[in-house]
Amino acid sequence: MAITVVGSVAFDSIETPAGKRERCLGGAATYFSLAASYFTNVRVIAVVGEDFGKRQEAAFQARGIDTRGIERAKGKSFFWEGSYLDNLNEAKTHITDLNVFAAFEPKIPDAYRDSEFLFLANIDPVLQRRVREQMPGVKLVAGDTMNYWINDHRPALLEVLKGLDILLINDTEARVLGGNSNLVQAARAVLALGPSSLVVKHGEYGATLFHRAPQNGEEAKRTFRAPALPLEEVVDPTGAGDSFAGGFFGYLASLPEITPAAYRTAMFYGGVMGSFACERFGTERMQQLSRKEIDERFNIFRELTHLD
Amino acid sequence: MAITVVGSVAFDSIETPAGKRERCLGGAATYFSLAASYFTNVRVIAVVGEDFGKRQEAAFQARGIDTRGIERAKGKSFFWEGSYLDNLNEAKTHITDLNVFAAFEPKIPDAYRDSEFLFLANIDPVLQRRVREQMPGVKLVAGDTMNYWINDHRPALLEVLKGLDILLINDTEARVLGGNSNLVQAARAVLALGPSSLVVKHGEYGATLFHRAPQNGEEAKRTFRAPALPLEEVVDPTGAGDSFAGGFFGYLASLPEITPAAYRTAMFYGGVMGSFACERFGTERMQQLSRKEIDERFNIFRELTHLD
Numbered sequence: 001m002a003i004t005v006v007g008s009v010a011f012d013s014i015e016t017p018a019g020k021r022e023r024c025l026g027g028a029a030t031y032f033s034l035a036a037s038y039f040t041n042v043r044v045i046a047v048v049g050e051d052f053g054k055r056q057e058a059a060f061q062a063r064g065i066d067t068r069g070i071e072r073a074k075g076k077s078f079f080w081e082g083s084y085l086d087n088l089n090e091a092k093t094h095i096t097d098l099n100v101f102a103a104f105e106p107k108i109p110d111a112y113r114d115s116e117f118l119f120l121a122n123i124d125p126v127l128q129r130r131v132r133e134q135m136p137g138v139k140l141v142a143g144d145t146m147n148y149w150i151n152d153h154r155p156a157l158l159e160v161l162k163g164l165d166i167l168l169i170n171d172t173e174a175r176v177l178g179g180n181s182n183l184v185q186a187a188r189a190v191l192a193l194g195p196s197s198l199v200v201k202h203g204e205y206g207a208t209l210f211h212r213a214p215q216n217g218e219e220a221k222r223t224f225r226a227p228a229l230p231l232e233e234v235v236d237p238t239g240a241g242d243s244f245a246g247g248f249f250g251y252l253a254s255l256p257e258i259t260p261a262a263y264r265t266a267m268f269y270g271g272v273m274g275s276f277a278c279e280r281f282g283t284e285r286m287q288q289l290s291r292k293e294i295d296e297r298f299n300i301f302r303e304l305t306h307l308d
Numbered sequence: 309m310a311i312t313v314v315g316s317v318a319f320d321s322i323e324t325p326a327g328k329r330e331r332c333l334g335g336a337a338t339y340f341s342l343a344a345s346y347f348t349n350v351r352v353i354a355v356v357g358e359d360f361g362k363r364q365e366a367a368f369q370a371r372g373i374d375t376r377g378i379e380r381a382k383g384k385s386f387f388w389e390g391s392y393l394d395n396l397n398e399a400k401t402h403i404t405d406l407n408v409f410a411a412f413e414p415k416i417p418d419a420y421r422d423s424e425f426l427f428l429a430n431i432d433p434v435l436q437r438r439v440r441e442q443m444p445g446v447k448l449v450a451g452d453t454m455n456y457w458i459n460d461h462r463p464a465l466l467e468v469l470k471g472l473d474i475l476l477i478n479d480t481e482a483r484v485l486g487g488n489s490n491l492v493q494a495a496r497a498v499l500a501l502g503p504s505s506l507v508v509k510h511g512e513y514g515a516t517l518f519h520r521a522p523q524n525g526e527e528a529k530r531t532f533r534a535p536a537l538p539l540e541e542v543v544d545p546t547g548a549g550d551s552f553a554g555g556f557f558g559y560l561a562s563l564p565e566i567t568p569a570a571y572r573t574a575m576f577y578g579g580v581m582g583s584f585a586c587e588r589f590g591t592e593r594m595q596q597l598s599r600k601e602i603d604e605r606f607n608i609f610r611e612l613t614h615l616d
Contacts, residue, residue, distance in 0.1 A: 088489075181396075182539075182542070183512070183538055184538045184539065187538075202513055204491070205510055205513035205514070206533070208538060210538075222611050222612070223538060224612060224613070225514070225535040225538075225612050225613055227533040227535075230491055230516060230518075230531060230533075231490075231492065232492045232493060234490070264615050268615065302615065303530050304530070304532060305532070305533055305613045305614070306613070306614055306615075307569065307572050307573055307576065307610065
């Protein structure tokens with residue numbers, strides 16, 4: 001079933017210990033879409049500037065991603081410049097130019113309206129909410145956010161959380177949003193804000209899936225830990241979290257029915273796509289995968305964690 | 309089969325966000341022994357002072373641990389005082405008094421000499437090596453160390469590593485010892501120093517088991533990640549790493565044959581014992597477990613990680 005995703009489509013300049021790239025295709029919605037496209041149909045809502053050309057468009061087309069919701073505006077696309085020279089686990093941001101995103105008014109193409117899955121990638125929660133409200137009929141809504149929105153736009157973010165089924169954030173974000181340094185207690189606090197499931201991403205240590213405690217005789221769902229793949233070289237961690245989300249949510253959207261076991265398998269597919277994202281600069285690896293490679297790596301994740 | 313362990317038996321004064329304890333029974337060999345005692349026979353080599361009384365002795369006796377190798381010396385036992393007020397993942401050491409340990413000359417009782425397993429807990433590598441040399445016939449040798457020895461006593465430590473089958477250290481220690489910030493590459497460098505297996509402990513994120521690359525047609529062994537249990541409250545993390553080692557090595561020593569699968573199961577038992585250790589102050593929890601509780605928690609670890 002189709003996923004509609006709203007978020008940034010951008011250019012990134014990145015420096016890591018492995019090298020440097022200028023203005024490669026980036027943005028949370030881009031990584032998410034590419035990763036999810038190996039599992040299901042994906043439709044993007046974003047805005048780009050006049051610098052978004054045929055080559056960038058082709059990266060989406062090659063993966064069959066619907067770009068009718070990518071609006072072209074006068075000016076430049078969202079631009080981010082950052083480095084990971086001291087710490088591969090945390091980007092140091094040098095420049096964030098919102099450019100055309102500053103005045104973005106998300107519009108949902110009619111062709112997207114039958115999407116049963118909605119992903120609100122990391123953007124201004126006001127925009128996330130606007131898109132959520134325009135798609136009341138979706139079956140499952142997931143989203144991401146970041147410390148900036150948690151700290152400085154909390155009321156708007158809390159409104160978004162009320163409309164989310166699954167929130168995917170990193171460790172620090174979970175502890176800040178939940179107001180507790182203990183992860184289990186922080187997770188419980190976050191789940192009380194709206195989402196019934198929470199995925200906390202631990203970078204190179206994997207991710208943990210928490211579910212809200214059962215209500216009214218509902219089945220208790222298992223907390224689940226998925227590993228990250230120990231990688232010999234992390235070329236570029238940019239987009240790993242968005243690719244995780246794409247693998248996770250893309251897999252869920254590909255299923256006729258979403259069981260508790262499906263969430264666990266989705267955690268593995270998230271880890272798989274996150275690990276691929278780190279292997280090359282920008283979206284390079286995410287553009288050139290095959291489902292066979294993905295499933296082979298899924299098996300490596302299983303061997304990495306399963307006793308038998 | 310019996311394990312002989314050499315290491316500290318000590319008194320610890322500990323402060324954590326959950327409270328404060330003065331002079332509780334502690335020391336790496338103590339935590340290790342208690343944890344391993346749920347799986348196999350354990351024999352301790354250590355030195356204590358005149359402050360080590362019947363109550364401390366009774367903690368070992370109650371678990372059937374052989375204390376004939378605990379030498380009584382004039383003076384005070386090893387004493388450590390530390391706190392975890394800012395960060396539960398890392399102790400802040402206030403006082404380390406070696407006391408009777410400063411002049412310790414480990415002697416191995418004849419009754420220990422048929423031990424097939426040897427654990428060199430975190431002490432001066434010169435002492436570790438002396439014990440190792442006195443027990444040439446052991447089947448499997450594992451050990452621990454810490455940054456102090458890695459940084460300031462490297463030549464002595466390198467001699468110990470040559471005689472080890474399994475090294476268990478934490479993340480930072482592995483990266484420093486292997487001289488590489490990438491964990492996979494650091495692990496490879498450490499495995500080139502002697503041990504054929506390396507367990508890297510990630511605190512609340514679990515642990516990873518690496519094996520040296522196969523030589524001469526040997527079977528390739530799987531890298532394996534075990535989780536830590538997401539705990540609602542970490543009362544006191546002191547001794548969690550030693551308890552992990554006790555569960556890990558104690559389980560291996562309990563087996564008639566050590567297969568690659570046994571190492572993976574041992575990683576889970578390590579995680580189980582480490583999680584129990586954190587639930588109460590000092591060795592309180594480690595003294596009062598049952599094998600039933602341990603195996604129930606083992607099943608929780610399985611559910612936390614296994615897809616089915």
